[in-house]
Amino acid sequence: MYNKNNILFFYAIVYFAFLYLPVMLLPVFSFNDAIHMVFPLKGFTLKWYDQMIHSSRLHRALMNSVKVGVIASIFSTFIALLAAKAFTKYKVKLRQLSYGAILLPFVIPEIIIAVSLIVLWTGMGLQLGLVPVTISHILFCTPFCMLVLISRMEGFDRNLEEAAMDLGENAWGTFWRVTFPLALPAIVASLLLSFVISFDEFILAFFLSSQDQTLPLYMWGQLRFPKKLPHVLALGAVIIVATSIIVMLAYWLRNLGSPSDKKSNIGGI
Amino acid sequence: MIRFWQKIYAKNDNVKAYSLLLPALILVILAMASPMLLTVVTSFHTQVSMMEIDTTLTLDRYKDFFSKPVYTMLLVRSIKISFFVTLVTLITTYPLAYYIAFYVKKNKMLWIVLMTLPFWTSYLLRVFSWKVILGHKGVINSALMVSGMISEPLSFLIYSQTAVVLTLAHAWAAFAILPLYVSLDKIDKSLLEASYDLGNTKLETFWRVTFPLSLPGVIGAILIIFIPTVGDYVTPQLVGGTDGRMLSNMIQSLFGRANNFPLGAASAVLMLLSVSFVAVVVTYITRKVSLRMS
Numbered sequence: 001m002y003n004k005n006n007i008l009f010f011y012a013i014v015y016f017a018f019l020y021l022p023v024m025l026l027p028v029f030s031f032n033d034a035i036h037m038v039f040p041l042k043g044f045t046l047k048w049y050d051q052m053i054h055s056s057r058l059h060r061a062l063m064n065s066v067k068v069g070v071i072a073s074i075f076s077t078f079i080a081l082l083a084a085k086a087f088t089k090y091k092v093k094l095r096q097l098s099y100g101a102i103l104l105p106f107v108i109p110e111i112i113i114a115v116s117l118i119v120l121w122t123g124m125g126l127q128l129g130l131v132p133v134t135i136s137h138i139l140f141c142t143p144f145c146m147l148v149l150i151s152r153m154e155g156f157d158r159n160l161e162e163a164a165m166d167l168g169e170n171a172w173g174t175f176w177r178v179t180f181p182l183a184l185p186a187i188v189a190s191l192l193l194s195f196v197i198s199f200d201e202f203i204l205a206f207f208l209s210s211q212d213q214t215l216p217l218y219m220w221g222q223l224r225f226p227k228k229l230p231h232v233l234a235l236g237a238v239i240i241v242a243t244s245i246i247v248m249l250a251y252w253l254r255n256l257g258s259p260s261d262k263k264s265n266i267g268g269i
Numbered sequence: 270m271i272r273f274w275q276k277i278y279a280k281n282d283n284v285k286a287y288s289l290l291l292p293a294l295i296l297v298i299l300a301m302a303s304p305m306l307l308t309v310v311t312s313f314h315t316q317v318s319m320m321e322i323d324t325t326l327t328l329d330r331y332k333d334f335f336s337k338p339v340y341t342m343l344l345v346r347s348i349k350i351s352f353f354v355t356l357v358t359l360i361t362t363y364p365l366a367y368y369i370a371f372y373v374k375k376n377k378m379l380w381i382v383l384m385t386l387p388f389w390t391s392y393l394l395r396v397f398s399w400k401v402i403l404g405h406k407g408v409i410n411s412a413l414m415v416s417g418m419i420s421e422p423l424s425f426l427i428y429s430q431t432a433v434v435l436t437l438a439h440a441w442a443a444f445a446i447l448p449l450y451v452s453l454d455k456i457d458k459s460l461l462e463a464s465y466d467l468g469n470t471k472l473e474t475f476w477r478v479t480f481p482l483s484l485p486g487v488i489g490a491i492l493i494i495f496i497p498t499v500g501d502y503v504t505p506q507l508v509g510g511t512d513g514r515m516l517s518n519m520i521q522s523l524f525g526r527a528n529n530f531p532l533g534a535a536s537a538v539l540m541l542l543s544v545s546f547v548a549v550v551v552t553y554i555t556r557k558v559s560l561r562m563s
Contacts, residue, residue, distance in 0.1 A: 004372070026398055087286075092282075108496070109496065111500040115524055116305045116308040120304035139297070239390065240390045
């Protein structure tokens with residue numbers, strides 16, 4: 001009854017092209033020997049990549065982004081791990097309310113979180129910079145990490161933890177020696193994905209960073225100058241390839257070792 | 270004393286659960302709830318000069334907002350654009366999610382991964398590539414000129430509300446595909462067979478069984494696309510032009526060059542209120558519809 005549907009298949013292919021062509025355009029033009037992004041292509045060159053490697057402002061922005069991303073992903077994964085544990089192990093009172101509250105930052109328009117943090121931060125007389133950016137990224141990534149971790153931890157065999165308890169482990173020992181190793185692939189996936197989110201995040205950084213540029217802000221600044229554009233495309237191509245690899249790795253890790261009927265569990269992503 | 274707490278801790282699952290939830294809740298309260306509360310308070314203040322804010326409570330910022338037509342116009346336009354983005358995204362992704370859920374037999378996961386992968390690559394670059402595609406000297410125009418189909422670049426492609434809707438519908442597609450796929454994939458196939466056995470055609474089965482059962486996914490997609498896109502800043506800035514300007518662009522300038530924090534705060538509050546209102550209405554209506562349909 002649902003064996004074949006050529007019209008839908010054709011539609012899926014067209015939609016696929018719609019999704020990917022705009023993304024592929026940037027890498028194509030990053031090898032093009034011309035400043036403007038216009039067809040027909042002029043010729044192959046690597047000079048934009050050379051220009052990219054030798055930009056010191058880009059290096060600084062990259063370091064800032066890595067710093068923010070690493071700190072944000074570690075903190076949000078840790079906070080989310082504890083929360084995921086609470087939701088999967090216990091029947092919590094007011095479960096819906098606290099669950100919703102933790103997920104809220106993911107749904108609220110980012111600009112509202114951004115301006116609210118500006119009001120708070122400047123109200124306290126503090127300088128905007130990478131610190132509020134990192135805090136806002138932790139806030140923004142935590143719900144996401146929690147969804148990734150919960151979808152994995154829901155499939156746990158509760159008996160394993162109980163067995164460890166029966167064998168004399170205390171709660172902490174059970175956590176480190178049973179729960180943690182079981183959740184490890186999901187934890188790494190959560191670290192990788194939240195790093196990617198933070199690394200690509202623009203709005204919060206745009207409002208909160210002041211002078212310290214992150215990589216998306218650097219690109220935003222360069223987009224205005226036609227002459228600077230090609231090396232941004234080269235950078236974009238590198239980012240596209242790198243994030244795709246990281247995300248593929250995270251997807252693979254998340255499914256690692258889960259029972260085969262759970263393989264199609266895509267909760268959270 | 271310590272023993273006393275240990276006893277309470279050991280006995281009560283709620284205490285255990287909430288001690289695990291504490292960091293997450295503190296984060297939400299300190300980094301989201303209290304700043305937002307402060308923003309609400311600020312919206313009742315007055316910006317006197319560059320650095321000075323008069324903290325006497327007043328409703329004047331809200332009066333300012335509604336007395337200048339441009340603010341209301343931008344708010345209404347933001348909601349309108351998000352409405353169309355949500356609609357276009359749902360209509361274009363539903364057949365796809367349907368195809369993956371019912372027709373793809375092998376490697377479903379691979380399909381899902383491939384459909385969501387582009388959304389992990391930089392949001393900024395994706396929006397920018399649309400600027401390049403739609404621009405006056407862009408990919409579409411230059412391709413059409415080279416092929417001789419047009420002699421002048423088509424100017425309606427970029428800097429319009431349509432361009433904003435198209436770009437956002439592309440940028441947010443994954444957030445529709447996933448909830449739709451999950452709810453469609455969950456549907457018990459024997460229900461569909463029962464419907465056929467009762468003499469329903471394919472189309473009738475879709476309207477009477479499949480579609481109503483997929484409504485949770487539809488609601489999820491509506492909420493997760495509509496709410497954030499109302500506050501989108503990058504897309505209107507890059508491809509919107511004057512015609513596609515949205516409220517966020519105004520809020521940005523109020524917190525930046527125009528330096529009027531209270532009015533910016535009032536605009537943010539009104540954006541959040543109208544978004545929540547629409548979200549509640551949408552959820553309510555969809556619930557009603559799904560109750561009637563089943």
